[in-house]
Structure formats: C-alpha cells, structure tokens
Amino acid sequence: MTEPAQLDLGPDPSLLIVDDDEVFLKRLARAMEKRGFAVETADSVTAGKAIATARPPAYAVIDLRLEDGNGLDVVEVLRAKREEARIVVLTGYGAIATAVAAVKIGATDYLSKPADANEVVRALLSSEEALPEPPENPMSADRVRWEHIQRVYEQCDRNVSETARRLSMHRRTLQRILAKRSPR
Template identity: 50%
Template sequence: MKRGLLIDDDALYLRTLKRSLERRDFVVTTASTGDEALAMARAGQPEFVLLDLKLLSESGLDLIKPLRAACPDAYIVLVTGYASIATAVEAMKRGADHYLAKPVTANAIARALLGETIEPDALDPAMTPLSRVEWEHIQQAMVDTDGNVSAAARLLGMHRRTLQRKLAKRPISSNQES
C-alpha cells in the first residue's frame, strides 16, 4: 500500500479520485490549499503527492519546491486541465517527477503514482470533444472574471456577443456523439 497526498481545490474531483485510488489499495489524505497541503506533507511524510496546477489563487508550480523540501523522497505528480509544454518543463525543473494532462483516467493516475511509464494512447482512449474543451475554458474564464461576460470575452480574446452565443449553447457530451 502506498501512502499519498492529493491536492486539488475541486472538492468533488478530490473525493472521487480519493475513492478510486483507495479501491486500488492506496492510502490517501487530501488537501485543498497550499498551506494545508504543506502541513499534511510535513506531518505525514507521504510516498507520493498528486498536485493540481491551479488551486484557486495559488499555483501548484509554486508548491513543488516546498513539498519537495517537506518530503524529499515523495514522488510528485502535477496534474492539470491546462497542459502545455512550458508548464510541463517548469514543473520538472522545480522538482516534479511526472506531469499529467486532464482528462486522465484513475488507472493512468494510479500507474503514474507507482512510477510506471504511461504511453500517450493509454491515457484516455476517447479524446474529449473540442466543443467540451472550449466550454470548460469559457467556464474557467467566467469564474476568473466573477461572471462578467464582457471581461471574460476580453480575457478570451473574442467579441462579447460571440461569447454570449457560446454561453447560450451547451456542448454535446462525448457519450452523445457517434
């Protein structure tokens, strides 16, 4: 049994992933803020840490070095829905051992936490539809601007009316497409 710490500000995702990993014989504690995570890491000395890139007003990148100092032998995996080569490189420079892009299956996460190599096609056999990715990106912009459509449109680099039209539609989920 491997002991670890999951750090994410999305309570539902955190609970779901915790249950999934526990079914795979992992012992998991959770934290939703950087301060809480560092305190738990110092106290519990986890064997692995799964860290989200975006934590409300904090960056998971900024937590990698303090986590590495608190538990030097822990296997640190950064996971994000905003994957880019730049953040992957930066995560590795700061001391992360692995980097995963969401969406990622619980099986792929478990394999990463065990230090196994994950082939790109093993992450998720069905890619997320572009409309769904766009919708999630728009929703993140809306959250970041406290629901201000004009500010979100500026942030996204699109006209306000275009954003309003996109908000009026919901993307088709992947199980509805054929």
C-alpha cells in the same frame, strides 16, 4: 462493477492528494484507497505543505490552482523533503508553460482534469523511460476549448465583455459560443 485490483506499491503506499474541489478530492481518495494507497488529503496549499513537511508521502496528486495559492509550492516542499516521491500535477486546463514549470520543479507527470483514478495511477506508477499510455477517452479539442472558455467566464464573474477581452475574442462570437450546449 468489479473492484479495482490492489497494486504493488512497494513498502510505502502513502499518497497525498491536494485539491480544493471537495467532491473530486473525496472521490479520488476513495478510488485510490481501493487500489491500496494510504491516502491523506488536503484542500489548500497551506495544509498540503504541512503534510508534506511532517509526513512526506511516496506519492502525491496535487492540483495546480488552489484557492490559497499555487500547487507547485506544495510540489517544491515535497521534493525538498522526499526526492524520490512520484508527483502528478492536475489542472483544469492544460497549457504547455505550466506543464513545463511543473516538471522543472519536480512533478513526475501532468494531467488535465477531469482525470479518472486509472489515469492518475498510470501517471504515478509509470517508469521514467516509458511514456504513460494515452487516455482511453481523451477530451475532444472542442470540449477542451469549451472548458477553458467556461473557466475564464466564471473567473470574470460571468461578465461576457470582460471574458471576451481576456480571451481576445469578439463579444458576439463569445455570446454565440456560450448560448450553445457543451460539446461531448
């Protein structure tokens, strides 16, 4: 396996990554360091805001939903401290309303998880005029649907009836979907 190429990040390669998924956070931090970023990590809104206030980075990757609040709060603090910062918002499932909110607050781009380091770098470094390249292997529509159902199911403490109610779906239909294997 080849090492990722060092990127030309300008005079300030500082990068803040805010995510409460510890495994993802560490993996992305290592990958970004290999590409030449000076990475700082935070696992909460509180920690992210503290770093954004004390040492506003040139780049940021911020998860939308964190255990102690909304990642957009970190985006607002960072944008106030450093207007030119390039900010990518990540989320477990994409919705047009949250994408619009993220961009209005000052995010440069918006990616759905699971996003790999190459997608994140493309989003961080893309120019304002050009759209970033589409991902090489995007999730299928069936997979996105499956991920969304699983997320709501977990948020409802694995209660099928409550999950079905929140998804406006018949309980038996949901049970059949949950009994199947995840799509690729």
